[in-house]
Amino acid sequence: WWGHIQMGPPDAILGITEAFKKDTDPKKANLGVGAYRDDDGKPYILPSVRKAEQILFNAALNHEYAPISGDPEYTAAVAKLAFGENSKVLEEKSNCTVQTLSGTGALRLGLEFVMKHYAKNKEIWLPNPTWGNHHQICNMINLPFKKYRYFDPKTNGFDIEGAKADICKIPEGSIILLHACAHNPTGVDPSMDQWRQLSEIIQFKKLLPFFDMAYQGFATGNVDGDAAAVRLFVEDGHQVVLCQSFAKNMGLYGERAGALTLCCGTAEAAAKTMSQVKIMIRTMYSNPPLYGARLVKTILTNDELRSQWLCDVKLMANRIITMRQKLREGIESAGNKHSWRHITDQIGMFCYTGLKPEQVERLTKEFHVYLTKDGRISVAGVTSKNVAHIAAGIHKVSS
Numbered sequence: 001w002w003g004h005i006q007m008g009p010p011d012a013i014l015g016i017t018e019a020f021k022k023d024t025d026p027k028k029a030n031l032g033v034g035a036y037r038d039d040d041g042k043p044y045i046l047p048s049v050r051k052a053e054q055i056l057f058n059a060a061l062n063h064e065y066a067p068i069s070g071d072p073e074y075t076a077a078v079a080k081l082a083f084g085e086n087s088k089v090l091e092e093k094s095n096c097t098v099q100t101l102s103g104t105g106a107l108r109l110g111l112e113f114v115m116k117h118y119a120k121n122k123e124i125w126l127p128n129p130t131w132g133n134h135h136q137i138c139n140m141i142n143l144p145f146k147k148y149r150y151f152d153p154k155t156n157g158f159d160i161e162g163a164k165a166d167i168c169k170i171p172e173g174s175i176i177l178l179h180a181c182a183h184n185p186t187g188v189d190p191s192m193d194q195w196r197q198l199s200e201i202i203q204f205k206k207l208l209p210f211f212d213m214a215y216q217g218f219a220t221g222n223v224d225g226d227a228a229a230v231r232l233f234v235e236d237g238h239q240v241v242l243c244q245s246f247a248k249n250m251g252l253y254g255e256r257a258g259a260l261t262l263c264c265g266t267a268e269a270a271a272k273t274m275s276q277v278k279i280m281i282r283t284m285y286s287n288p289p290l291y292g293a294r295l296v297k298t299i300l301t302n303d304e305l306r307s308q309w310l311c312d313v314k315l316m317a318n319r320i321i322t323m324r325q326k327l328r329e330g331i332e333s334a335g336n337k338h339s340w341r342h343i344t345d346q347i348g349m350f351c352y353t354g355l356k357p358e359q360v361e362r363l364t365k366e367f368h369v370y371l372t373k374d375g376r377i378s379v380a381g382v383t384s385k386n387v388a389h390i391a392a393g394i395h396k397v398s399s
């Protein structure tokens with residue numbers, strides 16, 4: 001029955017990890033995968049998460065099913081984290097927020113919901129470039145996607161003029177995907193002033209802003225600052241869709257804690273929307289997993305743990321910022337002629353180095369440094385011990 005099936009392409013990022021594992025060189029470095037590592041290159045369990053684990057263990061909770069839309073205290077806490085304490089949306093209860101299988105699950109559910117229920121132009125515009133899974137999800141659910149200009153390879157920065165020109169041409173009522181902060185793969189975010197300009201055009205074109213927020217707190221170490229674009233859009237009157245993930249900012253990758261919010265304008269519309277989202281969840285996976293959401297809820301609703309968590313996120317963000325500086329210094333002090341300012345200008349977990357595919361190949365072959373072909377490195381994989389070697393490699397292959 002399955003003999004006609006063709007071999008699918010391997011996952012671009014997980015394939016890199018496979019090759020990395022096989023490499024026996026002691027200087028090898030994996031800058032492919034987007035997971036935080038401590039300065040010894042080890043996975044990191046946040047102290048706030050450790051404490052929450054103890055609290056949960058001592059509470060000896062049962063394993064009954066969660067509600068279809070998830071733990072209500074969790075969804076209330078994460079919506080508050082995203083939209084802010086005094087958000088009008090939350091006050092008027094016009095949000096429909098459900099627990100999801102991390103950020104990817106939120107994207108899939110949100111986009112499926114759009115496919116089924118969005119009454120305007122079922123066409124989504126993605127930034128160019130964007131996280132590879134965005135294209136794959138759209139393909140899987142037959143949602144046509146197009147791209148708007150985002151990254152300017154000349155400046156290694158945000159192409160505001162290109163983006164505005166392209167967004168002006170998007171058919172009215174289409175959907176536009178925006179990375180709330182720490183854009184993956186480029187590490188390039190619009191400034192607040194540029195966000196204001198985008199908000200205005202998006203409103204003028206009556207587009208549906210669909211935010212992917214996988215890195216709240218990771219960009220700057222400040223959870224409110226990193227949510228500023230989403231909050232600005234809400235204040236400007238947009239009815240945003242928002243996908244949240246706690247994979248990176250709480251280090252809960254495998255626990256799959258996320259959320260999807262549809263801002264619906266009124267409490268009545270939110271209740272109706274919720275009824276339909278629940279039907280969709282019920283037919284997909286029935287109800288979400290408990291453990292990750294319990295950890296997140298415990299942290300966000302306990303003042304002491306929450307303060308500890310804010311320190312934990314800051315520590316991760318700061319280590320990444322320091323590694324950016326060291327990497328840049330290392331390449332520049334080797335006498336490299338190119339500009340490497342973008343390494344420290346870009347933010348979040350990733351840096352788009354600007355290396356060409358052949359340079360990436362050399363970096364892997366000659367220096368055992370593993371990264372994606374587009375030249376993206378996960379700065380989380382850079383440590384005090386390997387930064388000099390990585391800088392030397394980048395200098396050599398780009399000279």
Ligand code: PMP
Pocket residue numbers: 034101102103104105131179184212214245246247253258
């Ligand atoms: N969106 C973006 C832009 C991401 O980089 C990621 C993580 N790589 C996600 C969503 C979702 O990740 P997860 O499903 O692990 O929460």
